[in-house]
Amino acid sequence: MLADVIQELQTPLFWVGLLQIIGVDIVLSGDNAVVIALAARRLPQVQRRRAVMMGTAAAIGLRVTLTVFAALLLDLPWVKTIGALLLLWIAVRLIIPGEEADSDSSEASGFWQAVRIIMVADLVMSLDNVIGIAAAAHGSLLLLVLGLLISIPLIVFSSQIIMRWMDRFPVIVTCGGGLLGWVAGVTLVSDPAHAGLLESARWLHTVSGVAGVALVLTVASVLKRRRLATAPVPIEEGHRP
Amino acid sequence: MTRSAPTWTDSRGCTRLLLPVDGSPRSLAAVRHAVALSATQRAPATLVLLNVQAPVRGNIGRFIAEADLQRYHGDEGRKALRKAGRLAQEAGLVHESHVVVGDVVAAILDAAERHDCQAIVLANRGHGGLSGVLLGSVSMRLLHHSPRPVILVRS
Numbered sequence: 001m002l003a004d005v006i007q008e009l010q011t012p013l014f015w016v017g018l019l020q021i022i023g024v025d026i027v028l029s030g031d032n033a034v035v036i037a038l039a040a041r042r043l044p045q046v047q048r049r050r051a052v053m054m055g056t057a058a059a060i061g062l063r064v065t066l067t068v069f070a071a072l073l074l075d076l077p078w079v080k081t082i083g084a085l086l087l088l089w090i091a092v093r094l095i096i097p098g099e100e101a102d103s104d105s106s107e108a109s110g111f112w113q114a115v116r117i118i119m120v121a122d123l124v125m126s127l128d129n130v131i132g133i134a135a136a137a138h139g140s141l142l143l144l145v146l147g148l149l150i151s152i153p154l155i156v157f158s159s160q161i162i163m164r165w166m167d168r169f170p171v172i173v174t175c176g177g178g179l180l181g182w183v184a185g186v187t188l189v190s191d192p193a194h195a196g197l198l199e200s201a202r203w204l205h206t207v208s209g210v211a212g213v214a215l216v217l218t219v220a221s222v223l224k225r226r227r228l229a230t231a232p233v234p235i236e237e238g239h240r241p
Numbered sequence: 242m243t244r245s246a247p248t249w250t251d252s253r254g255c256t257r258l259l260l261p262v263d264g265s266p267r268s269l270a271a272v273r274h275a276v277a278l279s280a281t282q283r284a285p286a287t288l289v290l291l292n293v294q295a296p297v298r299g300n301i302g303r304f305i306a307e308a309d310l311q312r313y314h315g316d317e318g319r320k321a322l323r324k325a326g327r328l329a330q331e332a333g334l335v336h337e338s339h340v341v342v343g344d345v346v347a348a349i350l351d352a353a354e355r356h357d358c359q360a361i362v363l364a365n366r367g368h369g370g371l372s373g374v375l376l377g378s379v380s381m382r383l384l385h386h387s388p389r390p391v392i393l394v395r396s
Contacts, residue, residue: 031300038297038305038313093300121304128300167295235294235315235340 008142017138020183021147024132027094027176028125029154030162032059035121036155039114047111055118059155062126067148070134071141077193083131084188088216090128091180095173095220132180135187177220178213185212249282249359256286259358261293261349261379264321267364271394272325275362276332278392288329288336289356292318293348314342346382353389360390 008014036059040051073079133147154162166173185208189197197204250256258275262268272288279286294314296302302310318340329336337356341348353361366377383391 031298034297035301035304038301038309041309041313094298117304121300124303125300163298166298173298233342235311235318235342 005142008140013138014140014143017136017140017143018146020136020179021133021143022150023176023179024136024183025129025147025151025154026162027166027173027180028090028129028132029151030166032122032125032129033155034163035125036118039117039121042109043111043114051111051114051118054115055122056156058119059122059126060152062122063130063148063151066126066130067133067144070130071144074134074139075192078191080135080187080191081193083135084184084191084212086131087135087180087184087187088212090132091177091184091216092220092223094180095177095216096223132183135183138186138190174217177216181212181214181216182209183212184216185209188212250284251357251359255284256282256360257289257356257358258286259289259291259349259353259356259361260325261291261345261361261363262322262325263292264324265364267366267394267396269324269328270396271362271364272328274392274394276328276334278362279332279334285334288325288334289339289352289358290322290325290329290336291339291341291349291352292321293345294318294340294342295345296342311342315340345379346386349379349383350386353387358389360392361387362392362394365393365395 033056036052036055040048040055043051074083129151130148133151134144137143137147186205189204189208256279258278260268260272260275262272272290275286275288279288294317297305297310305313319338322338322340326336326338339352339356341352343351349361349363352358361383363380363383364377365380380391380393384393
């Protein structure tokens with residue numbers, strides 16, 4: 001077991017995978033912390049701390065559970081194909097600005113309401129994150145577990161820092177979306193359901209990855225342009241003479 | 242109606258300067274510059290302070306209610322504008338504070354129009370600036386699109 005791990009550490013494939021996983025964790029973990037912070041924002045301090053702690057614990061627990069599922073399911077036929085398609089959509093959503101206007105969620109006015117919002121958000125976001133990590137881990141259990149471990153401090157400590165970086169340096173978001181596109185493309189052709197495909201043509205691996213990047217960036221830029229056309233929203237018109 | 246000649250004052254003979262402020266030391270330097278500029282005018286200028294909040298990204302808007310997000314942006318915006326407001330007050334200038342959510346350049350252009358400002362005064366780069374870059378991307382895009390004079394303050 002240990003010998004296997006040491007051997008894996010010596011392959012370039014492992015280190016490339018690790019870099020990809022760090023990238024995926026950075027772009028897909030930051031918003032989870034922000035949702036937790038925002039949902040708990042209006043609670044009195046003691047309740048707020050409790051809601052944040054519960055939300056963070058739930059996010060970690062969900063990630064561990066989902067990661068175990070991912071490890072068990074990944075070798076079944078068609079799972080990778082479905083995961084890759086989901087990942088393409090996650091990548092596009094990462095790049096286009098948020099859908100603030102048509103949010104129908106309720107205001108987080110009480111403790112349990114805040115907790116409920118946090119739990120639902122945790123579930124959705126953990127799923128996004130685990131799909132990304134599982135795909136980037138390309139079947140390596142070691143990478144899968146490392147991906148999980150790296151994402152935990154990002155949820156617990158990063159809070160708004162990552163989001164702020166993303167706002168100031170949009171190139172992080174574009175690169176992150178491109179990375180997810182690449183991972184999705186590569187995962188798609190490595191599905192055991194079409195095993196013969198990759199065997200017959202190794203170049204498909206690269207072509208599919210590049211196609212994933214191109215698809216994500218094109219779709220995102222089209223959608224983004226449409227979004228940006230919307231006018232700025234005034235929050236307050238505070239006159240002070 | 243024909244377009245009126247360029248002017249440095251509004252209908253009441255007052256100069257209104259739009260100051261995009263993100264709370265960074267650089268943006269405050271631009272406020273100080275506007276204060277100094279106002280001293281050279283016949284009547285003191287009105288400082289229109291504007292903070293543009295980036296829309297929340299990705300999943301956040303799906304889970305957090307619109308009203309909560311607005312409250313959050315409002316609080317963050319006020320925080321970013323606080324020091325600038327104090328600078329204006331200390332200089333004895335009339336100022337207004339505005340917080341909007343959206344693309345930063347579009348929001349600045351929109352605010353200049355809406356609040357009848359004669360010029361935009363801003364730091365050549367704000368928080369997002371890479372040191373060594375002469376012009377930030379925001380000032381670059383503003384220069385391209387603004388029909389009003391843009392005064393860039395290098396810090």
